[in-house]
Amino acid sequence: MAEARRVTLKDIAKSLGVSVNTVSRALTGKDSVGEETRARIKAEADRLGYVPNSMARSLVLGSAMTLGLVITNPSNPFYAQLISTIEQRGRIHGYSLMLLVTEESPQGDQAAAETLLRWGVDGALVVPVQGDGEHWDRLNESGVPVVCLNRGFPSLELDFIGVDYERSAYEAALHLIDGGARTLCLLEEDLPISPVADRITGFRRALAESGISPTVDPVVAVPTRRQESLALPWEPADAYRLAQQIVRGRDLPDAIMVGNDYFALGVYRALTEASLHVADDVLVGGFGDHPFAAYLNPALTTVRLPAAEIGTSAVDLLLRRVKGDGSQERAEKQRLPARLVERASSRAGRSAST
Template sequence: MILTDLANPFFNDLVTEIEERAIQAGYTLLLLLSDEDPERERVAVDTALRSGVDGIIGVPVQGRSNPWTAVTKAGIPLVLVAREVPGLDVDFFSSDNQEGRRMTTRALLERGARDIVLVEEDLQITTVAHRVDGFRNALEEHGIPFDSRRTALVPSRRTARGSSLWRGEDAYRVGVDLLESGRVPDAFLVGNDYFALGLYAVLRERGVRIPEDILIIGWGDYPFSRYMDPPLSTVRLPVIDVARHATARLLALLDDTAAPGSSAEYLSPELMLRASTNN
C-alpha cells in the first residue's frame, strides 16, 4: 500500500482494516509513505515495483507528476482509494465527499442558516474539490449564490511536513481573521473535526455561542467529537467499507476472478447530528 500519510485518522483506520484482510488472504502488507510529496511518491512506486509486490492499493498525492502509469504498464493490479488520478483506468473506491457535503449544507439550510462558511484544508486534491462542489450545489439548489466569501482555506499541512496532523490553531487563526473583519456567519462547515477545535476556541473567546449564535458541523467523527462542548455534529466516513471494497477488488484481480477495470464506487457517509446544530 502506498499512502500519503498515517496522521490522518481516516487513513490510519484504512490501513488497519486492509492489513487485517490481507493477512486473512495470506498476504503481507508492505506500507510505503509519500508524505504528500510527489518525488517521494515516485520513489515509493519505484520501490514497490522493484520489491516484486503482487498488487498495490494507492492513495495518490495528486501532484503534477503521475508515477501510477508505471504500475499499470508493469501489469501489476492497482486499486486507488480516496483520491483519483484522471485518465488512469483503474478501479477506485472512496467516501462520497460531494454528497456528504451536500448533506451537511442542507442540514444547516434547514435550520435557517444562510451565511455559511466552508472551512477547508488548503490542498489541491479531489477530496477537497468534491466537498466544495457539494457545498456549491446545495447552496444553488436553495437559490443562494456561491462566491469566494463562502470559503476559508486553512494552510494546516502547508506549514509543516505533509504527514503532520491537522492543527486546530491554524483554523483558530482563520476564525480570528473572520471575526475581526466584523463578520459572524450563521454557520461553519469544517473540513475536519480538528479544525472545529480551533473554531470552538476563538468563538468562546469572543462570546459567540454555539449553537445559539452559530451552528457548526465537522467532518470525520473522531473519538473526541462527541465530548466537545457542545458535542459536535459531524460526518462519519465509511472508512471500513472503503477498505473492504478496495481489498476485495484487489484480491479478485490477483485471483483472476475479475478483469481490470475503471469503475468508481462512492460510498455514503453518515451525518451525526449533535448539540452544535441544536440537536
C-alpha cells in the same frame, strides 16, 4: 553462545519419522494428508517453534503474498483506520502488508511506485499524491494491479474506491441550512486534492439550490501542514486564527462548516473567546467524526467516513485483480456514501451537550 537455528521442515519430518513432502503438504493444507497425520505434524511444528519461510513459500507459489499500501500520512485518523482494516483483511487471505508513506511528496509518490515494483508485491493500494499519476499507471500495466484509495485519476484506467465527498458535504451544508442558517462559510484546507475540491463543490451546490447567493466567497482556505512533518496533518491553530478574523468581521455567519474536525477545535475556541456560543450563536459542522468530536461541548455534528468499508472493498477488488478474475474488465470507480452524525453543535437553542 551458539546461534539459534531456524527450525525446518526436515527437522519436523525427522522428529516424526515421516517424509519432508508429507510435512509440507500437511502444513499447507493439501487434501492428500489424513487429518490425524496433519494434526500430529502441526502439533510437532508448534512444539519445535517452526515459522514458515515466506520467501521460500513465495518461490513455490510464484507470488510474494504481499500487498503494497501507500499512504500520505498515517497519523490521519481516517487513514489509520484504513491501514488497520486493510492489514486485517489481507491477513485473512494470507497476505502481508508493505506500508510506504509519501507525506504528500510527488517525489516520494514516484519512489513508492518504484519500490513496490522492485520488491515484486502482488498488488498495490494507493492514496496518491495527485497530479501526474503515470507512474501508477505504469505499475498497473507492468502486471502489478493498482487500486487508488480516496483520490483517483479520472483520465487513467485505474480502479478507484473512495468517499462520495461531494454528496456528503452537500448533505452537511443542507443540514445547517435546514437548521436556520442563511449565511455560511466553509473552512477548507488548501491542498489541491480531489476530496477538498469535491467538498467545496458539494457545499457550493447546497447554497445554490437553497437560493443563497453570498456577496463574498464563503470558502476560506486554511494552510495545510501535511508536507512539513509526520505529525497530525491539520493544525487547529490556523483555523483558530482564521475563525478569529471571521468573528471580528462585520457580518457573523449563521454557520461555519469545516473540512475536518481538527479545524472545528479552532472554531470552538475563537467563538468561546468572543463570548459567543456554538449552536446558539453560530451553528458548526465538521467532517471526519474523529474520536474527540462527540466529547466537545456541545458535541460536534460531523460526517463519519466509511474507512472500514473502503478498506474491505479495496482489498477484495485488488485480490480479484491479482487472481485474474475479471482482469480484462474496465476500471471500477466506486464512491461510497458517508453518514452525517447529527449532534448538538448544529441545533440552535440546545439544552444539552450531547
